[in-house]
Amino acid sequence: MMRGSRIVNCLCGAILALTALAVPSVLRAQDGYDLWLRYAPLDGEALERLRRLDLHPVASDSDASDPTVELALNELERGLAGLQNAPEEIPADGTPIVLQCDSDLPGPSGHYAVQPYARDSAQGIGIWASEPIGCLYGAFALLRALAQGEDPLTLNLASAPAMPLRMLNHWDNPDGHVERGYAGRSIFDWWRLPGHLDQRMIDYARANASIGINAVVVNNVNARAEMLEPRYIERLARLADAWRPYGIRVYLSARFSAPRDIGRLDTADPLEPAVRAWWQAKADEIYAAIPDFGGFLVKANSEGQPGPQDYGRSHADGANMLAEALGGRGTVIWRAFVYSAEDDTDRAAQAYAEFVPLDGQFADNVIVQVKNGPIDFQPREPFHPMFGAMPNTRLMLEAQITKEYLGFATHLAYLAPMWEEVLQSDTGRDGTVAQVIAPAGMAGVANTGSDRNWSGSHFDQANWYAFGRLAWDPTLSSADIAREWAAQTWSREPATLDTIESIMMDSRQAVVDYMTPLGLAHLMGTGHHYGPALWVCDLARPEWNPCYYHRADAEGIGFDRTATGSDQLAQYAGQVAARWQDPATISDDYLLWFHRVSWQHTTQSGRPLWDELVYRYDHGVSTVDSMAARWASLEGQIDARRYRDVSEYLAIQQAEARWWRDASIAYWQSINGLPLPEGSSAPAHSLEHYQSLTFPEAPGDT
Numbered sequence: 298m299m300r301g302s303r304i305v306n307c308l309c310g311a312i313l314a315l316t317a318l319a320v321p322s323v324l325r326a327q328d329g330y331d332l333w334l335r336y337a338p339l340d341g342e343a344l345e346r347l348r349r350l351d352l353h354p355v356a357s358d359s360d361a362s363d364p365t366v367e368l369a370l371n372e373l374e375r376g377l378a379g380l381q382n383a384p385e386e387i388p389a390d391g392t393p394i395v396l397q398c399d400s401d402l403p404g405p406s407g408h409y410a411v412q413p414y415a416r417d418s419a420q421g422i423g424i425w426a427s428e429p430i431g432c433l434y435g436a437f438a439l440l441r442a443l444a445q446g447e448d449p450l451t452l453n454l455a456s457a458p459a460m461p462l463r464m465l466n467h468w469d470n471p472d473g474h475v476e477r478g479y480a481g482r483s484i485f486d487w488w489r490l491p492g493h494l495d496q497r498m499i500d501y502a503r504a505n506a507s508i509g510i511n512a513v514v515v516n517n518v519n520a521r522a523e524m525l526e527p528r529y530i531e532r533l534a535r536l537a538d539a540w541r542p543y544g545i546r547v548y549l550s551a552r553f554s555a556p557r558d559i560g561r562l563d564t565a566d567p568l569e570p571a572v573r574a575w576w577q578a579k580a581d582e583i584y585a586a587i588p589d590f591g592g593f594l595v596k597a598n599s600e601g602q603p604g605p606q607d608y609g610r611s612h613a614d615g616a617n618m619l620a621e622a623l624g625g626r627g628t629v630i631w632r633a634f635v636y637s638a639e640d641d642t643d644r645a646a647q648a649y650a651e652f653v654p655l656d657g658q659f660a661d662n663v664i665v666q667v668k669n670g671p672i673d674f675q676p677r678e679p680f681h682p683m684f685g686a687m688p689n690t691r692l693m694l695e696a697q698i699t700k701e702y703l704g705f706a707t708h709l710a711y712l713a714p715m716w717e718e719v720l721q722s723d724t725g726r727d728g729t730v731a732q733v734i735a736p737a738g739m740a741g742v743a744n745t746g747s748d749r750n751w752s753g754s755h756f757d758q759a760n761w762y763a764f765g766r767l768a769w770d771p772t773l774s775s776a777d778i779a780r781e782w783a784a785q786t787w788s789r790e791p792a793t794l795d796t797i798e799s800i801m802m803d804s805r806q807a808v809v810d811y812m813t814p815l816g817l818a819h820l821m822g823t824g825h826h827y828g829p830a831l832w833v834c835d836l837a838r839p840e841w842n843p844c845y846y847h848r849a850d851a852e853g854i855g856f857d858r859t860a861t862g863s864d865q866l867a868q869y870a871g872q873v874a875a876r877w878q879d880p881a882t883i884s885d886d887y888l889l890w891f892h893r894v895s896w897q898h899t900t901q902s903g904r905p906l907w908d909e910l911v912y913r914y915d916h917g918v919s920t921v922d923s924m925a926a927r928w929a930s931l932e933g934q935i936d937a938r939r940y941r942d943v944s945e946y947l948a949i950q951q952a953e954a955r956w957w958r959d960a961s962i963a964y965w966q967s968i969n970g971l972p973l974p975e976g977s978s979a980p981a982h983s984l985e986h987y988q989s990l991t992f993p994e995a996p997g998d999t
């Protein structure tokens with residue numbers, strides 16, 4: 298099989314080489330499908346060096362028969378061929394890349410070392426790991442370095458994952474709709490499974506493995522019970538088989554009421570023996586089909602989902618019942634994203650209030666999954682106060698890769714700076730958030746879909762990439778990740794890279810500024826979360842309304858979370874709360890999140906709040922203008938199709954940033970009656986105009 302595919306690849310390589318004569322490689326048409334794994338041909342010294350070395354991968358006989366090692370060898374061949382613009386054929390001699398995948402190199406699962414070695418007069422590159430998956434990760438690491446033009450003879454790439462679970466959560470429904478998905482339909486074709494496995498499922502696993510992702514929850518946390526039925530288990534087994542060599546374990550979101558929905562029981566009470574027996578039998582059935590099934594992800598008693606509280610039981614009762622059914626075979630990931638219709642306390646305080654008293658009560662194979670902030674994936678939130686507050690429970694961080702609240706796929710917003718901000722936050726109790734989650738992991742709500750470019754936009758690929766890289770190593774800097782991603786995805790030209798990196802690094806703060814500056818949150822159109830809707834105040838549940846979050850009136854604006862208000866600030870460690878306690882000293886980034894202040898309040902910039910607010914909106918808009926201008930300067934440096942795709946999206950973003958600014962300012966002025974600061978232009982339309990806009994076609998709704 299190997300030989301056959303090499304022969305075919307040789308022909309492809311020859312055709313590629315001919316095409317290369319006509320069009321400079323950087324400008325060849327790209328549709329984004331290849332992600333960061335393009336292996337675009339090197340040039341100059343880097344290319345000469347590779348050609349001189351004539352690298353070729355080899356593995357010992359015992360390793361080579363392993364499917365994961367075979368993937369590593371194939372990937373190296375494919376990558377080396379691409380980087381050298383050469384056919385995928387193994388040179389007879391040259392410098393070996395020796396894979397040793399059963400070495401006694403100590404470290405957690407997945408670790409590797411990639412280094413040059415010299416033995417007698419021979420030199421080579423070694424990839425050492427203690428299991429095959431480490432070799433695959435090492436192969437990708439080597440190719441990542443080579444793709445950035447590095448010299449293989451000076452590399453020293455020892456690395457180990459910082460946390461065991463590096464997971465994607467798909468909010469994909471079995472009918473193909475993706476909740477909060479902006480990249481088309483679901484990539485999972487349940488209808489044609491298990492008979493047909495789409496190549497995309499392999500390409501997806503390969504992309505995940507290249508950044509260290511090792512776990513995938515295939516269905517929405519707003520789960521359908523049918524996903525637990527035999528026909529889906531059979532389909533999932535086919536995926537599990539296909540992904541196993543890539544080191545990926547499959548998980549299911551489980552609907553808590555499944556014993557009633559599909560099990561013919563009249564209760565789902567977790568303490569009821571018949572219910573426990575049902576889950577036990579279900580787990581056994583799944584493990585019979587998928588021996589390395591990862592476990593269940595559960596959203597319970599949140600936003601109308603069923604859960605143990607329906608029967609007067611606690612989250613721990615519910616989670617532990619499922620944990621017992623899985624036993625040592627798998628993990629229950631229980632979400633802490635809860636807020637209740639009956640509870641009129643500050644929404645930001647509710648998860649902590651419900652979960653922290655349960656610390657120590659969860660079974661060993663339960664992980665509690667906590668969103669990065671206490672509300673809901675806003676453009677900026679302070680870190681969630683549960684981090685550090687449950688020392689006897691494994692906590693996992695949930696981030697959102699899909700941009701539900703950051704302009705969908707059409708706004709360019711690189712999210713790694715946001716995740717970096719959270720991961721590096723000192724909880725004041727148990728180290729940084731990154732340290733708190735180290736025994737568990739990180740989950741990202743996936744942004745993949747059926748769009749040719751996977752993510753709905755070329756730049757959103759960077760968020761998938763950065764999520765994986767940070768879950769592997771949360772100490773990486775967002776700027777470094779941006780650069781290494783861009784070098785593999787766009788171009789290696791240093792000036793082009795500088796420009797792309799600068800656009801990416803400015804982008805998230807730009808969104809914060811034009812949507813929700815100074816600690817404001819949740820002002821998006823209700824339901825679909827597209828566009829501004831600051832004025833909405835008539836929905837049944839208080840926390841569905843933007844006015845709940847901003848609390849603006851003629852006197853002032855902001856949510857008082859100090860002791861004079863909801864006192865949610867008291868959920869943080871003393872030293873952390875102290876930093877945010879005083880409206881005179883708190884960072885402007887969190888001002889209106891924790892404080893209600895007058896429109897005249899002096900901010901850190903020295904400007905009164907109203908002036909600062911308008912300044913931030915203007916700054917957000919002008920940053921997007923500048924991002925578009927910087928991108929325009931790359932015309933001719935980037936292949937035309939992707940260049941144009943990004944240009945058009947940036948034009949949309951420019952218009953929508955203005956829309957956000959204008960609608961927000963028009964609304965605030967209707968409340969505070971204040972004139973615009975000198976030099977700031979009036980909104981383009983009346984408030985009524987903005988209020989009249991509706992978007993019934995907005996994608997990704999529930």
Ligand code: GCW
Pocket residue numbers: 468476477518519596600634673674701999
């Ligand atoms: O962000 C909100 C979304 C819901 C989502 C929920 C959650 C899956 O608007 O669509 O439901 O969070 O995280 O459970």
